[in-house]
Amino acid sequence: MHSISPETIFRGNDAWAEALPQINKITKKPLILGRSIHTLNLRNKIFRDLKNHNLNVSSDNLQFDCCYEDISRVKNIILKNNHDSVIAAGGGKVLDSGKYIADCLNIPCITIPLSASTCAGWTALSNIYTKNGQFIMDVALRSCPKILVYDHKFIQTAPSRTLASGIADALAKWYESSITSSKIDDGLVQQAIQISRVLRDQLLIDGEKAFKGVSEDNPSWRNTIEACGLTAGLVGGIGGEKCRTAAAHAIHNSITQIITPNKFLHGEIVGVGLLLQLRLEEMKNNNKLANQSIKQLLVLMKELNLPTNISQLGINVFENKNLEKIADFTLREKSEIHFLPFEINKQELIDVIANFEKQVLKI
Ligand SMILES: [Zn+2]
Numbered sequence: 001m002h003s004i005s006p007e008t009i010f011r012g013n014d015a016w017a018e019a020l021p022q023i024n025k026i027t028k029k030p031l032i033l034g035r036s037i038h039t040l041n042l043r044n045k046i047f048r049d050l051k052n053h054n055l056n057v058s059s060d061n062l063q064f065d066c067c068y069e070d071i072s073r074v075k076n077i078i079l080k081n082n083h084d085s086v087i088a089a090g091g092g093k094v095l096d097s098g099k100y101i102a103d104c105l106n107i108p109c110i111t112i113p114l115s116a117s118t119c120a121g122w123t124a125l126s127n128i129y130t131k132n133g134q135f136i137m138d139v140a141l142r143s144c145p146k147i148l149v150y151d152h153k154f155i156q157t158a159p160s161r162t163l164a165s166g167i168a169d170a171l172a173k174w175y176e177s178s179i180t181s182s183k184i185d186d187g188l189v190q191q192a193i194q195i196s197r198v199l200r201d202q203l204l205i206d207g208e209k210a211f212k213g214v215s216e217d218n219p220s221w222r223n224t225i226e227a228c229g230l231t232a233g234l235v236g237g238i239g240g241e242k243c244r245t246a247a248a249h250a251i252h253n254s255i256t257q258i259i260t261p262n263k264f265l266h267g268e269i270v271g272v273g274l275l276l277q278l279r280l281e282e283m284k285n286n287n288k289l290a291n292q293s294i295k296q297l298l299v300l301m302k303e304l305n306l307p308t309n310i311s312q313l314g315i316n317v318f319e320n321k322n323l324e325k326i327a328d329f330t331l332r333e334k335s336e337i338h339f340l341p342f343e344i345n346k347q348e349l350i351d352v353i354a355n356f357e358k359q360v361l362k363i
Pocket of ligand 1: 169249266
């Protein structure tokens with residue numbers, strides 16, 4: 001069983017207004033879940049509009065992350081007040097929490113991404129973290145959200161950094177799915193990989209123009225936000241668990257284990273993981289094109305102000321046994337890195353990361 005897409009998707013400049021009557025049909029007492037102070041105005045608007053449609057609406061905020069502490073607290077609120085749906089309005093952590101809670105309680109989830117930072121508004125998957133933001137595991141849910149509202153006017157208000165993060169995360173789909181799944185004899189998986197290739201090409205063409213020209217009038221921006229928030233989700237939906245993440249996400253997960261004063265966005269960390277994955281492919285899989293891909297990605301990532309190594313994520317790998325910690329978590333038994341078609345041992349991974357950090361990357 002896999003759930004390919006949300007049941008209903010509203011997209012474009014008036015998506016929220018168009019979605020309201022449909023939302024009214026499936027819920028009478030929703031709980032709006034959010035987190036960031038930056039999205040408060042939009043969430044207040046969502047709240048008012050639902051109230052004006054005669055819904056008995058309440059709201060609550062995550063205190064930490066998509067973590068068990070917040071999840072069980074919000075679950076209790078929903079049970080106590082008999083809410084009949086969750087409306088998750090925010091970034092990936094809020095969307096993942098809302099989906100997970102709705103799945104546990106068997107009530108519908110409506111996702112309203114307020115940035116293009118991830119495809120979490122689409123997928124039947126939640127990533128669970130500790131309350132300090134350390135990755136624990138991803139959980140497959142029974143279904144994608146009931147309704148996805150991808151309102152361009154909402155997304156336009158997000159900081160441009162979230163768009164850059166979404167681009168890096170969506171780019172990783174091709175590099176991860178093609179290396180793990182290109183030999184799988186399943187038409188749907190192969191089609192998903194090809195969609196992710198077209199998605200990558202579109203982001204390489206439009207990503208920078210989108211980042212530098214955030215406007216609904218800019219076709220590059222429209223295409224890019226939909227690529228990050230919708231198409232990237234579709235790849236996961238069609239490809240299912242076979243269209244897997246690989247080293248880029250495994251390295252992301254291990255970097256989150258090191259707590260830093262400044263938080264970085266999911267895609268910002270995945271982007272660094274992606275460069276390291278390509279370096280591994282170059283060394284261990286004799287992939288001659290990997291170095292070209294690194295150069296190509298570095299040009300774009302610099303234009304998007306994305307971090308390009310671990311030190312730019314505020315972590316010195318040469319201190320506090322950080323290299324060892326990252327390598328151990330990346331290579332732990334349940335890690336996605338084992339989906340790579342070649343073996344890698346701890347010392348090799350440490351050497352690759354250390355050399356990458358030391359290297360002055362030349363374009
Ligand atoms: Zn991701």
